[in-house]
Amino acid sequence: MKEDLVSAALAEPGMLAQCSLERWDRLIRQGRAARLLGRLAVLLEQAQLLASVPEAPRRHLVAMRLLADQQRIAARREVLLIREAIGRTGVPVILLKGAAYTMAELPVAEGRAFGDIDILVPRVALADVESALMLAGWASIHRDPYDQRYYRQWMHEIPPMQHLRRGTVIDVHHALVPPTARIAADSDAMRSACIPLEGLPGLFVLAPADMVLHSATHLFMEGEFDAGLRDLADLDGLLRHFGRDPAFWTRLGRRAREVGLLRPLFYALRYARESLHTPIPAALMREAEAGAPSAALRPLMDFCFRRALRPKHHTCANAWTSAARWLLYVRGHWLRMPLHLLAVHLARKAFKREESTSSAPEAALRR
Amino acid sequence: MKLSDLSESSLRDRLAGEGLTLRIAPVAARIRSEVPAVAEGLRLHYADYELLDGEAFCDFHIRISPPANLRRWFRRQVRFLHDGISPFEPMPWEHAFPVFEWGLNWCMANHFHQYLMIHAAVIERADGRAAILAAPPGSGKSTLCAGLVARGWRLLSDELALIDPRALTLTPIPRPISLKNESIEVIRRFAPAAVLGSVSHDTHKGAVAHIKPPRESVRRAAEKARAAWIVFPRYQAGAPAEPKPFLKARTVLRLAENAFNYAAFGETGFRALVGLADACGCYEFSYGDLGEAVRVFDALPAGER
Structure with a gap:
């Protein structure tokens, strides 16, 4: 398989010092596809290597870093507006993923490309939260009744809502994993251990170990891997940051067992260490082995994840890559829905895609 | 080596094969296409551009190709791909060259954030003073730009003002000027010597034709310029060509409205626009006759400091 330069660079930024322009060309393209150019720029800057990058590729790194910085500012503002909108209901809001990393000012947020804002609210408060958001200008994106039903029945979130004026998108979750999932995780335990954000009443983030477990679950138990490497880089960043406290590692293993998320933790540790050289204590690696898939399944999972956790770009793919991604897509749905419904759903998606x-270009140009 | 040094057949072969790499001012673009209209358009409009043979690093990897379905043969279409990603819907086969131009604009607007980018034409008078013509599509911006270029102004860009957010300099990216509908005839009459490409009819913008950028503008593409005027032009049948001074504060807002990536720069972007408006004469400008408009521009007083 051709070289995945982005993982190599994330694992060892020093390797970029002797990178030829031809490799830079591939690296920028792979990094763009993986939405990791801003993050790479930050890591290079921290390693004091950015200035020595040849100008042509450096322009792209700096441009995406700039964009990420502004996205972060915009996301902070958006989170405060969401808090204001939901605040009237008195419902506590737990921020997830990018929004959590940003508001908790974790180093992993630096240079990270932003997508939607993810929040978690109690299931019983869902109707209140939805109408509070609608009053403040957010509306559901999916008008199609099938999509609406699909989300409400099979997902742990309601259909994404978009702000009518600002165009920002919010994903409102009511559980950390899909309710019908074949993995039985104790969402409530994680939810009740959440930590208030200092100076931001009403806003919470998951505790460090839970944050890692949620990130791992989201990556390894769902079917979309378009930003798979970006999410693995998040895990790498979180582990490196929290792992400076040795007690964190013990807590992480124990917590994964407690809440029933050893399997995603196993995958996260395995592939983060393999691709991004995340330093992980041997004791925890052994502990997580208890969550490994069976010996028969393991080669297949390796086959799939090793391909899907690369930038989605033809310069680091081979003939099996799209098959691997497809298998994981089907698996993501299988983990969530009963088999007969899955077949109907996939058939429908195949038609809808067409x-x-x-x-139109004008709109795309303006985007 | 220039693109014009290639024979027609080797140009086609390269485009259909490993690709043709062009230096388009600050951009190195690798272009691949088996569509004849792309080869023809490039051969006419990009003749004076430098070929980057064996360039290892390209900013954009562009491909114009038929879609992988029946529309490859039946009511043929082309799609624009940037490094494998197709940002917009396939379009009619006959529009392949405009599709390339729009696609390259899309690449710039979505990736080149080292510049603050405004949807504007930029031209420079013989005395080294440049004007930014900012306006939404359909305002007569490109017509005015083409008219001024035909009367000796240097073309920096017809679509994109590339502003260094700190130095406030303008980086040229001279490319074909895109004319729409009636403007095509207006320029044919006004500047019979201008090199016009073939007309693509019934695009989503109507009829579109491109004017080849002057060789001199392409040759000087590495020379940055300084803005002396910011003008918001508007074609209005029968209107006298009249520059009306426009409030600087409102100029900043109008520029921001016409910018592609203003938000990406935050405070720096705001300061850049304020700096530009401060250093420039700012005008609203309606015109009904192109010749009269050009005369007014030739006589515009030097910007105010």
Whole structure:
């Protein structure tokens, strides 16, 4: 298989010092596809290597870093507006993923490309939260009744809502993993251990070990791997940051067993160490082995994840990559829905894809 | 080596094969396409551009190709791909060259954030003073730009003002000027010597034709410029060509509205626009006759410091 330069660079930024322009060309393209150019720029800067990058590729790194910085500022503002909108209901809001990393000012947020804002609220408060958000200008993106039903029945979130004026998107979750999932995780235990954000009443983030476990679950138990490497880089960043406290590692293993998320933890540790050289204590690696898939399944999972956790770019793919991604897509749904419904759903998605629309160039240009 | 040094057949072969790499001012773009209209368009409009043979690093990897479905043969279409990603819907086969131009604009607007980018034409008078013509599509911006270029102004860009957010300099990216509908005839009459490419009819913007950028503008593409005027042009049938001074504060807002990536720069972007408006003469400008408009521009007083 051709070289995955982004993982190599994330694992060892020093390797970029002797990178030829031809490799830089591939690295920038792979990094763009993986949405990791901003993050790479930050790591290079921290290693004091950014200035020595040849100008042509450096421009792209700096440009995406700039964009990430502004996205972070915009996301902070958006989170405060969300808090204001939901605040009237008195419902506590737990921030997840990017929004959590940003508001908790974790180093992993630096240079990270932003997508939607993810929040978690109690299931019983869902109707209140949804209407509070609608009053403040957010509306559901999916008008299709099938999509609406699909989300509400099979997902742990309601259909994404988009702000009518600002165009920002919010994903409202009511559980950390899908309710019908074949993995039985104790969402409530994680939820009740959440930590208030200093100076931001009403806003919470998951405790460090839970944050890692949620990130791992989200990555390894769902079917979309378009930003798979980006999410693995998040895990790497979180582990390196929290892992400076030796007690964290013990807590992480224990917590994974407690809440029933040893399997995703196993995958996270295995592939973060393999691809990004995340330093992980041997004791925890052994402990996580208890969550490993069976010996028969393991080669297949390796086969799939090793391909899907690369930038989605033809310069680091081989003939099996799309098959691997497809298998993981089906697996993601299998983990969530009963088999007969899964078949219907996939067939429907296959048809829908044909008639999907995208925007005219003028609109795309303006994006 | 220039693109014009290639024979027609080797240009086609390269485009259909490993690709053709062009230096388009600050951009190195590798272009691949088996569509004849792309080869023809490049051969006409990009003749004076430098070929980057064996360039290892390219900013953009562009491909114009037929879609992988029936529309490859039947009511043929082309799609624009940037490094394998197709940002917009396939378009009619006949529009392949405009599709390339729009696609390259898309690449710039979505990736080149080392510049503050405004949807504007930029031209420079013989005395080294540049004007930014910012306006939404359909305002007569490109017509005015083409008219001024035909009367000796240097073309920096017809679509994108590339502003260094700190130095406030303008980086040229001279590319074909895109004319729409009636403007095509207006320029044919006004500047019979201008090199016009073939007309693509019934695009989503109507009829579109491109004017080849002057060789001199391409040759000087590495020379940055300084803005002396910011003008918001508007074609209005029968209107006298009249520059009306426009409030600087409102100029900043109008520029921000016409910018592609203003938000990406935050405070720096705001300061850049304020700096520009401060250093420039700012005008609203309606015109009904192109010749009269050009005369007004030739006589614009030097910007105010």
